[in-house]
Amino acid sequence: MIEVDNLQKAYRKLHAIKGISFVVQPGEVYGLLGPNGAGKTTTLRILATLLKPTSGSAKVAGFDVARESLAVRRNLGIVNGGMKVYDKLTGYEVLDFFGSFYDLWGPGLKERIAWAAELLHIEQAVLSKQVKDMSTGMQQKIVIARAILHQPQVLLLDEATAGLDVFARRALLDFVRQYAELGKTLIYSTHVMSEAEEVCDRVGFINKGSLVYEGRLQEALELGSGNLERAFIRRLEEAA
Ligand SMILES: Nc1ncnc2c1ncn2[C@@H]1O[C@H](COP(=O)(O)OP(=O)(O)OP(=O)(O)O)[C@@H](O)[C@H]1O
Numbered sequence: 001m002i003e004v005d006n007l008q009k010a011y012r013k014l015h016a017i018k019g020i021s022f023v024v025q026p027g028e029v030y031g032l033l034g035p036n037g038a039g040k041t042t043t044l045r046i047l048a049t050l051l052k053p054t055s056g057s058a059k060v061a062g063f064d065v066a067r068e069s070l071a072v073r074r075n076l077g078i079v080n081g082g083m084k085v086y087d088k089l090t091g092y093e094v095l096d097f098f099g100s101f102y103d104l105w106g107p108g109l110k111e112r113i114a115w116a117a118e119l120l121h122i123e124q125a126v127l128s129k130q131v132k133d134m135s136t137g138m139q140q141k142i143v144i145a146r147a148i149l150h151q152p153q154v155l156l157l158d159e160a161t162a163g164l165d166v167f168a169r170r171a172l173l174d175f176v177r178q179y180a181e182l183g184k185t186l187i188y189s190t191h192v193m194s195e196a197e198e199v200c201d202r203v204g205f206i207n208k209g210s211l212v213y214e215g216r217l218q219e220a221l222e223l224g225s226g227n228l229e230r231a232f233i234r235r236l237e238e239a240a
Pocket residue numbers: 011014016034035036037038039040041042043191
């Protein structure tokens with residue numbers, strides 16, 4: 001569902017991504033884990049067709065991110081931590097507005113909003129509130145609902161729990177597993193290892209633009225004597 005092949009991205013002289021390759025299967029949650037500046041956001045932005053790679057290629061749902069960006073966008077949703085939505089609109093109005101971008105309208109759109117709200121446990125009363133009157137966690141749920149309105153096969157979550165309290169974080173982590181159980185494919189990018197330990201099926205450690213480890217969660221845990229953070233530190237030190 002996601003194929004990344006020798007992907008490279010340079011910002012002028014800075015090589016942010018230095019030839020990374022990985023594959024993510026349908027129904028899988030892949031943890032893209034790395035410290036600040038490792039290249040996680042750059043990788044996800046290339047997959048989301050928001051950035052052009054310098055070389056290498058990537059496919060989402062069988063479509064090439066550089067040559068078939070429209071088809072990629074139809075099959076993909078992306079959420080960053082700290083993404084904002086228009087704060088004077090109600091939650092419902094936000095979703096109604098963005099639904100039109102996906103050719104959704106009328107009863108079909110209404111049904112889709114109800115589907116997303118149920119999956120994310122967004123109550124009716126919250127949908128009627130203006131975004132500015134919502135908690136940060138509720139706002140983030142609206143951002144995620146917006147990203148999945150077109151029921152994308154692939155969902156990219158980039159530090160999606162940043163700034164959330166324990167309740168909102170819990171709801172989001174539960175949602176990640178539920179979305180994967182629908183057969184969807186997710187990349188969960190974070191530097192919070194405990195979250196990755198909870199939701200990911202496989203993990204890739206990225207450091208300074210290179211993928212330095214990839215394995216099933218269980219294998220990664222064994223590498224760190226039962227602890228993903230320890231595995232991560234060990235592998236990054238070995239690769240240094
Ligand atoms: N638009 C840009 N112009 C120049 N350099 C950039 C740009 N965006 C990112 N970089 C640099 O590319 C490298 C990778 O950044 P990226 O944001 O992909 O890392 P990250 O793993 O997502 O980090 P973080 O966890 O801090 O978000 C960093 O050195 C960053 O400073």
